[in-house]
Amino acid sequence: MAEMFSRQLPENINRIILKFPEDVQEFFLEMISADRSPQTIANYAYDFSLFFDFLASRGLQLEDVTSKEIKRFFRRIENGYERTIQVPITKKDPVTGGVSTEWVERTHFRENSRSGKRRKRASLRSLFRYLLKADVLDRDPMQEYEDASLRSRQQHKVPVFLTREEALRLIDAVGTYHNKQKRRTYTWYEHRDRAILLLFLNTGMRVSELVGLDVNNIQYDGDVARVVVLGKGGKERMLKLNQPAFEALRIYLDQRPQGISPEHRDALFLNKNRGRMSRKGVYEALRKYVREANLPPKAANISPHKLRHTLATLLLSNGENLRVVQEILGHSSIQTTQIYTHVINSEKDSALDRLGNWT
Incomplete structure (x- = not known):
């Protein structure tokens, strides 16, 4: 240039x-x-x-x-x-x-x-x-x-998220999708995409944080691996990888292609041209697996950010502390994290409704 x-x-x-x-x-x-x-x-x-x-x-x-x-x-x-x-x-x-x-x-x-x-x-x-x-x-x-100008009314929508069962179906869809392909020359794509999905569901990182990861953002301590995430405002947070995410990432790194140009050599996730994967590339990969998983209508337009919603909702459903969830997601204000408590409350209401009438 x-x-x-x-x-x-x-x-x-x-x-x-x-x-x-x-x-x-x-x-x-x-x-x-x-x-x-x-x-x-x-x-x-x-x-x-x-x-x-x-x-x-x-x-x-x-x-x-x-x-x-x-x-x-x-x-x-x-x-x-x-x-x-x-x-x-x-x-x-x-x-x-x-x-x-x-x-x-x-x-x-x-x-x-x-x-x-x-x-x-x-x-x-x-x-x-x-x-x-x-x-x-x-x-x-x-x-x-x-x-x-007239002020538009604020609409507070409950975040869309996957249930645990739906998240597992999405992960399984990576394998079923690639098994249906007649030619499987670049099998590393499959390992890359499985690692990406598990990282999203393990850490709740933003798509911009994921595509910005370098290989050296993964830090190892024996059998434990952590990822250093650079969030909004240049704030770093370090998150432990659970065993499925750790194993999927290890397999991908073993299969990661060679012949990478110097400017992209450090990038953790690569596209088919051996360059750093883009946000659009992540969205397109996710869309394939959502279709393959045949998820219900509410999850048909699932995005990386909705996988972030999924992690937050599952953590709070498991009884995790709101402050801990805030730190995992990298929210600067706990009020941003509190929106997920409304999701949990609506889930409780639905559970009680399903009991039916006692009379």
Whole structure:
């Protein structure tokens, strides 16, 4: 790449940020200085890219933005939007054997979920607050927009999770799925995916934490293994691996492919191109096994984050201390963990309802 914004960020995020105005690039430098996680910075970059594409389509500059333009932006993406990203394609020369990387654009449609809408508002709120303090703008159009907007009602939904039996079916689905394949050239995929599922269900880590793991994040002490997880805000937590997760990870590491490029050599989980596995890759792998497991409707759209819900719910169902569960999940506030107590209460209510009437 001819120009790089920051060596601390992936190249695809560098490419996005370099298209922004200089004052917005300064905002990202402030985020890096404040030790914001690469995933948080990437989310802001994606959100701003949508916003600046909208401004460009209307021939507007930052100083032209009004609360009405912000309203038009949110209306445009209300029910979903197309996102164009750049992805690296590795090509091998059939004659020389040399490997080169070419960046190509991929466009895909994304639903605008409730949490996605909240995040985009928060992203723009932070940006305009910064630009106002830096004297780039003399007013905050995002504040004007929010002052004039109706507040949406907060909806507190009970987290979706798997029962223990459903979680076991999901793990078993890895083997049954691969047994059905006619060609099993890359058997290490199966070992990788089983290890990933068991790590999620053992530790409750976030998908961004999982794909960020390096081989040396696994620490051994005799027959005990622990994983060092780098969470939000750069906070580390160390979690013991139970025996099934430890064994699945050991088998995967024994089968982990060779011929890895230096930039990805440290990555714990690899994709088929021997690069660090992405969040999207994890989602796609999980989707296969959810279909194979034939889980009930409520679990049909299970995600890595819902596996996190599953661990929290199972721990509390087993009578574990709320503070311990908070530390395992890496929640900064115990109020975030308390949402799972509502799940447990609803489970108790259902159990009592199933007794029927005594009269």
